Amino acid sequence: MSDEIRDPSERDLRDADASTMSEADARALDRLARLAREAEPPKLSAGETDALVLAVLARRKEPVRVDSMPPSLRDEPLTPAERELARPDPLETSSEAASAREPRHALAEERDAVPGAPARDARGHERARAGDERVDAAPDERVDERVDELAARRADRAAAGRRRWAWAAAAALALGAIGGSLGGFAIGRGEIARGEVEAPSRLLLPTGDAIVTTPGAELAFVESSDAARHIEVRSGTVLFDVAPLAPGERFVVNARGVRAEVRGTVFSVGADARVRVYEGAVAVEQRGGSALVTAGRMWVDGAVRARDEGPLEAQGLEAAARRTTIAAREVDTQGDASDAVVASADLAGSVESAGAVDRTSVANGDVGLGGANDTNETGANAPIGASGVGDGLGARAVERGAANAPATVRVTPDVSTAARATSTSPPSRRGQPPTSPSSRRGQPPTSPSSRPTSARGTNDDARITPERLAQWIAGGEAERALVEARRRGWRLSEADALRALRRGEEALTIYERLASRDGYAAFTGARVAQELGDRQRALALLERAPASAFDERALGLRVRLLVEGGRRAEALPLAARYVERFPNGSLAEWMRALPDAE
């Protein structure tokens, strides 16, 4: 094993290389080799090891025996984050919203067009690039640099794909530890990370997000998956500078009592349950009340008011200003400055530039969330690095912006704030809601007021959401989830629960009914059919699948099923399509090799 290190002795090497290599060179090589050997990778904590191993088990392609593993780990598409993403948006209930969706949709998503579902694929990346090019045309060097940074980060993000988040939190901790600013983090399974930040500190996540905190802030990484970052702020003030997210990716911050959802925004959340918005829009929910809070406004005591000066005011303003500068330039370069809404709607579609923070509830501290389409990694532009960087939180989050309002409280943007002087339309206006997920998913919308308003505390019936059911299912409480899903008529949850209970046939029937409207149902149904050994049925489901975030996997599965079924002739063109659409897809290599394979 590699532990038994044997060193190539100089003499041996000299013997071998005498003719061509000088002694000094040989020695240098040996020294280098030894260095390489001694450079151990960073040690993994027990929690990180857990996370990694679980991530691998979860990613495993072949279905694992059901009883050997929690249901959540059985299948790729069932990561709770994805499940949650595929759920109806609690803030999006109006049909008005649904109808408003189309234009943006056309702009942004022609092909992957299932708004509301995570669309994480190479296309998001392409869109990001397109947007960046526009921005590159801006004369401001600083903007250019930052945009380059952005582009690089986006590219990396796209390349890293969905694995990334399994690791981000852990890596963040490592980075924090190196900076000497984070103490006492421990990572465990249910809770990816938790700890107390001791000094005002700045953390850089490998995803490019920066987190700035006040001393004593306490945060917990509640969820850290490929599709979502979910951070809970328990005390102190934290400003998030959210890097551009891949389509479908979410950045969620929870704190006590308040839940805010942001798109392309710079905002702060305090443990006093105040949400201050510096740029963009935030959907806030608190104890049954909810509102779309736009820039210059704040949420306080269940109402929307003009923003006062918050703890992270300066940083928030700066982040917002930087963000809007870039946004303005993007608009300018399109020659469409006069219509900021249109321009940025386009932008949102093409660059996914609307930052979003999905859920924010507030603990006893302040959280500042910067979600601007701007990035700040070095801190050069923001003293504390409190810049808001929240590029598109993905199709869904972005889209939601506009349309939530009808379902909640519409707040007019306050144009008086310096932060938004140059503000293009907040994402609230550029985005469109995802297709009403409820209609797509065969599940009735939940009214905002029935939604949970806090991550902890209340514990009544109103807290039952499809996400919660998914968590139950993931946690082995499928029976309970099944009962609740049936009671509420949530067909998809019902199917998921049935599946977890190994009642595949029943689940499959439901999935089949929903398949033509819902990519998730189609894909998951196909997996179930596959598990049941019914390839035909699986293929039929996949053929009917509408475009969705599951496109990549659906297509992959379809090709595999066809190949397994000896229908290579049909599989090959699909494989080619896969490669074209998802050049970095997990199966791309296999697909490329397919024509030559036996």
Add this chain to the structure above:
Amino acid sequence: MTFSATLRLVPSTEDDVEETIASVARDDDGSNEPVGRVDPLERELDEALARGDEAILRALLPHVRRWLQRLLGNRPDLDDATQDALLALLDALPRFRRESKLTTYAHRVVVRVAYRYFRKRSREEALVLVAPPLDTLDPESRAIDREALRRLYRALGKLPEKRRVAFVLCCVDGLEPQEAAEIEGVTAVAMRSRLFHAREEIARLLGSDPYVQALTRGKEVRP
């Protein structure tokens, strides 16, 4: 760590790289010699294998990471690669027929994953976490070491991948060419040949590198 001289380099007159390309691709099923002795690690892995997927993943994880780090250098996507490798191992382990050491088999799978990563350019070099090297050294030599290491990996990046792997397996991992050959699924002669060429090339690429020279000449040379 102990260092003993076991690597023997036999320059091969034939350039059998081409010949080996095909053989590298073939799957492992028993073309390798059975292993007689069972070392503790092997036993540990065996037991883990018997305990199930999760156990074996946990047992392999540190080794996989180390192998990958050596193959790939310090990269921000080391953990991605680790995940990929573990995933590949999950797929591959059921096919393990105990005709080679489990470590050899696992190493082979990892090397294949590494090949995929060789082609991926890493853009986040700035964010790379540099593992703390020898603590006995003063910070300055440490910095030199790090830089030299970086240059080594840059040079490795310019090598044909097979030679790169040969160098890492034999020189960094300290495996015998025979073992490395097993991992790569080629003949020992081929491995030696690759190793020989790899060393030649690295020496050529780094021969005049001040950092590398500083390494050998000691601290008096400051680049």
